[in-house]
Amino acid sequence: MTLQDFFSYSSNVLLLLNVILYFKGFLKNKKALIFFWAYLLIMLIIEIISIRLYLKREPNLFLSHYYFIAQFICLSFFYLNLFLKKRNSIKYITIFIAFSLLLRYIIWPSLFDKFNLFEIVLTSLILIIYSLFYLFINLKKDIEYSYINIGVLVYILSSMLIFCSGNLMSELSYDVNRYLWTVNSMLSVIFQLLIFYEWYKNLRFSKEVLKIE
Amino acid sequence: MEKLFSEENKIIPIVLSAIFLLLFMAVVLVLFFRFARKKIVEKELEKSAIKLDSQKKILQATIETQERERKRIAQNLHDAISAKLNVVSLHVNMLLDGSLTVNEQQDALGNVLGVTTTVLESSRRIAHDLLPPILDNFGLVEALKELLAEFGATKKVVTQHDINYLTTLTKVEELHLFRIVQELLNNSIRHGKATIMRLQLKDTDGLMELKYKDNGKGFLVKQALKESGLGLKNIKSRVAILNGNVHVQSKLNQGAIFTINIKHNSYE
Numbered sequence: 001m002t003l004q005d006f007f008s009y010s011s012n013v014l015l016l017l018n019v020i021l022y023f024k025g026f027l028k029n030k031k032a033l034i035f036f037w038a039y040l041l042i043m044l045i046i047e048i049i050s051i052r053l054y055l056k057r058e059p060n061l062f063l064s065h066y067y068f069i070a071q072f073i074c075l076s077f078f079y080l081n082l083f084l085k086k087r088n089s090i091k092y093i094t095i096f097i098a099f100s101l102l103l104r105y106i107i108w109p110s111l112f113d114k115f116n117l118f119e120i121v122l123t124s125l126i127l128i129i130y131s132l133f134y135l136f137i138n139l140k141k142d143i144e145y146s147y148i149n150i151g152v153l154v155y156i157l158s159s160m161l162i163f164c165s166g167n168l169m170s171e172l173s174y175d176v177n178r179y180l181w182t183v184n185s186m187l188s189v190i191f192q193l194l195i196f197y198e199w200y201k202n203l204r205f206s207k208e209v210l211k212i213e
Numbered sequence: 214m215e216k217l218f219s220e221e222n223k224i225i226p227i228v229l230s231a232i233f234l235l236l237f238m239a240v241v242l243v244l245f246f247r248f249a250r251k252k253i254v255e256k257e258l259e260k261s262a263i264k265l266d267s268q269k270k271i272l273q274a275t276i277e278t279q280e281r282e283r284k285r286i287a288q289n290l291h292d293a294i295s296a297k298l299n300v301v302s303l304h305v306n307m308l309l310d311g312s313l314t315v316n317e318q319q320d321a322l323g324n325v326l327g328v329t330t331t332v333l334e335s336s337r338r339i340a341h342d343l344l345p346p347i348l349d350n351f352g353l354v355e356a357l358k359e360l361l362a363e364f365g366a367t368k369k370v371v372t373q374h375d376i377n378y379l380t381t382l383t384k385v386e387e388l389h390l391f392r393i394v395q396e397l398l399n400n401s402i403r404h405g406k407a408t409i410m411r412l413q414l415k416d417t418d419g420l421m422e423l424k425y426k427d428n429g430k431g432f433l434v435k436q437a438l439k440e441s442g443l444g445l446k447n448i449k450s451r452v453a454i455l456n457g458n459v460h461v462q463s464k465l466n467q468g469a470i471f472t473i474n475i476k477h478n479s480y481e
Contacts, residue, residue, distance in 0.1 A: 132242070135242070135243070135246045136246070138246060138250060139246065139249055139250050139253055140253070150243050153239050153242065153243065154236065154239040154240065154243070157235050157236070157238070157239045158232050158233075158235040158236040158239060160235070161228070161231055161232050161235055162228075162232055165228050168224070169228075172224070176224075176225055179225055179229065180225075180228065180229070180232075183229065183232055187236070
C-alpha cells in the first residue's frame with residue numbers, strides 16, 4: 001500500500017464515520033448542522049462514485065465540478081445559518097453563483113472534462129472569507145463549531161492550490177502527479193480529523209446531559 | 214523524456230512548497246486568532262475584576278456608614294430619650310407613693326413637664342436629623358437654605374449661598390445632593406476648622422454644577438482621595454449614583470473647593 005492509498009483510505013473511512021456521527025445533529029434539527037451533514041454526505045457520495053469510476057478506468061474528473069459547487073452551496077448555507085442569518089441578499093447571491101456555474105456546463109459541455117480554475121478560486125475564496133469572518137467573531141465570544149471552521153480554513157485554503165494546478169499536473173506523468181494527490185489526501189485527513197474532534201468535544205453529549213452532570 | 218522529467222521535477226517542488234506555504238499561513242492565522250482571543254479575554258477579566266473591586270469598596274463604605282449611623286441613632290435615643298424618660302418614671306413613682314406635700318407634688322409635676330418637653334424636642338430633632346421634613350415639604354432649595362442657616366446660627370461660622378435650582382432631580386436624587394452638602398459642611402467644621410463656607414448651585418440646560426468652598430485648613434488632595442475616609446467615600450459614591458463627577462481642589466492652609474457636575478435631562 002502506498003502512502004497515497006493510506007491517506008486516501010483513512011480520509012474516506014473518517015468521512016464515513018463523520019457522516020454517521022453527524023447524523024445525530026441532523027436529527028436534532030439544527031439548521032447549520034443539517035447543511036454540514038449534507039456536505040459530508042455529498043462528499044461521501046462523490047468519493048464513492050469517483051472510486052467506482054477509477055476502478056473501471058473511466059474518467060472521473062467531471063465530478064470535481066459537482067464537488068466544488070456542492071461544497072460551495074452547503075458550506076455557504078452552513079455559515080449563513082451560523083452568523084449571517086438576516087442577510088437574505090447573500091443567500092440569493094450564493095444561489096445565483098451556483099446556478100451560473102452550472103449553466104456554463106449546460107452551454108459548453110466540453111468544459112466538463114477539465115478543472116475549472118475560475119470555479120475553484122471563486123467558490124473557495126468565498127468560503128475562506130466566511131471562515132475568516134467567523135474566526136474573527138470568535139475574538140469576542142465563544143462560537144459553535146470552531147474546529148470545523150478551522151478545518152474549513154486550513155483545508156480549503158491549501159487544497160485550492162492543488163486543484164488549481166490540477167490541469168497542469170494531469171498533463172504530466174502519473175508518478176509526478178501522485179505527490180500532489182498524496183498531499184491532498186493528507187490535508188483531507190487533517191480536515192476529517194478536525195471534524196471528528198469537533199464532534200468528540202462538543203457534540204458527543206447533548207447539552208441536557210451535561211447540565212445534569 | 215529525461216528533459217521532460219527534469220522540467221516536471223522543477224514544477225513539483227514549487228507547487229508543493231506553495232501548498233505548504235498556504236497551509237502554514239492558515240495555521241498561523243488560526244493560532245494568531247487564538248492568542249489574540251486569549252489576550253482579549255484576559256483584558257476583559259481584568260476590567261471586570263477592577264469594576265467588581267470598586268463595587269465592593271462602595272458596598273463596604275455603604276455598610277460602614279449605615280453602621281455608624283445606627284450607632285449614632287442608638288446613642289441619641291439612649292442619651293436624649295431613655296435617660297430622660299427614666300427621670301419621668303422616677304417622679305411619677307414618687308407621686309404615686311402619695312407621701313409628698315402639695316408643694317413637692319407641684320415641683321415633681323413641673324419637673325415631669327420640663328423633662329417631657331425636652332424629650333419631645335429631642336425626638337423631633339432626631340427625626341429631623343434622620344430625614345429633614347423640610348426637604349419633602351418645601352424642596353431642595355429651602356432645605357439647603359435651612360441647613361446653612363442652622364450651621365450659621367451657631368455664630369462660630371458664616372455661611373453664604375447662591376442657589377439657582379430648577380427642580381430637575383427626583384426626590385431621591387435631591388436627598389443625595391442634600392446629604393452631600395451636609396457631609397461637606399460637617400467635614401469643613403470637623404476636619405478643616407473652617408469659619409466661612411460658601412455654597413453655589415448653578416442649574417443650566419442639562420448640567421448642574423455645585424460649587425462648595427471653605428476657608429479651612431485644607432488637605433493634600435491626592436492623599437485624601439487615596440485614603441479617603443468615610444465622609445469622602447460617602448460623597449464619592451453618592452455622586453456616582455447621581456451619574457456625576459466630583460473635582461476637588463485644595464492646598465494646605467488654603468481651604469478647599471469641591472466642584473460636582475451632574476448631567477441630567479432638564480425637560481423630562
